[in-house]
Amino acid sequence: MKFWSFLRALVPIALLATEASAYADPGACSGQCWSHDPSVVKRTSDGVYFRFETGSLIGIWKASALTGPWVYQGAAIPKGSIINLTGKDDLWAPDVQKVGDNYILYYTVSSFGSQNSAIGYATSTTMEYGSWTDHGATGVASDSSKTYNAIDANLISDTSGNYYLNFGSFWGDIYQVKMNSAGTASSGTPYQIAFNSTGSQALEGSYMYYRSGYYYLMFSSGICCGYNTALPAQGEEYKVFVCRSTSVSGPFVDKAGKSCTTQNGGTLLLSSHGNIYGGGGQGMYADSSHGTVFYYHYADKTVGLADANYKFGWNVVTWTSGWPSI
Incomplete structure (x- = not known):
């Protein structure tokens, strides 16, 4: 869970970004639609959808x-x-993520405000409840001696079939490390791929998506939670930005060409609109029924702003000149 937004997002300094003028409302969701940091996977064998969430020791939801x-x-x-x-x-x-015949679930072990963190993994061939085997450490871990925090993992493979794990929150923001051929263990030294030098709107919850020669790096920034206790100043709540590169390891730039490592770059992909508030904790995948799908959690002002009321949101992505929008 992205808790560090509470700690340092205290000064109303916004990332430099390209503002979008309008957003589509989230797609329909029925059944149990509570959400925080969703990960959505469509099973290849039968088209059944699975949704995994922070909390409940990684809760599993399933839908047709x-x-x-x-x-x-x-x-x-x-x-x-x-x-x-x-x-x-x-x-x-x-x-x-699916690697070979296995689905791999990456998860974070940490505590509020701590840099004593580790990324673990479990595997399953079906994703069904009761089928997961926990294998523990990936080798990606952190403590106060590190320049990063080992949380919020996301696996990506490059066009040569090599695996990389993106991770991080606050401290040095987003890092990447090369993984072994199974995607289960780190095989190198982590390096920084995105950073906000202002320190007040730090980056976290990264997700990378490959399309048409570009690797798109999405990340959340702003105050993520506790809206019912203390509503952030306008624009300081959670939102999603995107940068891109022709290389899986960068350098990443935004739509204006600003570096996402040295110039606080980031093109705005999702921000609050209407009754949709504080969206983030995002992912993206190619859906055989809908096209490119962008998903996230958000607070619905008509339901309530408490963390327990966050909902699952998704939208079909529109691509214009090589950049996504919703």
Whole structure:
């Protein structure tokens, strides 16, 4: 879960970004649509959808369509992680990707405001409740001696079939590390791929998507949570930005050509609009029924702004001159 937005997003300094003039409302969702940091996967064998969430030891929801009805199945890792760190019984930020015949679920073990963090993984051939085996550490971990925080993992493969793990939140923002051929263990030293030098609107929850020669790096920024307790100043709430590169490891730039590592670059992809507030914790995938789908969690002002009321949102992406919009 992206908690660090509480700690340093205290000064109303916005990222330099290209503002979008309008957004489509989220697509329909029926059944159990509560959400935080969703990861959505469409099973290749039968087209069944699975949604994984922060909380409930990585909760699993299942549906016959992206629109639902979504039905809760249970916890992916019901006994907690075998990684012996504070937070092993409260797992965050799932990312599920298919590698070979296995689905790999990456998760975070950490605690509020701590840099003592680790990214673990579990595997399944079906994604069904009760089918997941926890394998523990990927080797991506952090403590106060590091320049990064090892949370919010996302796996990407390049066009040569090499695997990389993107991760990070606050401290040095977004990092990347090369993984082994199975995508289960780090095989190099992490390096920074996105950074906001102002320190007040730090980056987290990255997700990378490949399309037509470009790697699109999306990340959330702003105050993520607690809106019912203290509503942020306008524009300081969670939102999503995007940068791109022809290389999986960068350098990444925004639509205006600004560096996303040295110039606080980032093109705005999603911000609050109408009753849709504080969207983030995003992902993107190619759906055989809908096209490119962008998904996220958000607060609905008509329902309530408490974390427990966050909802699952999704939109079909429009591509213009090589850039996504919703």
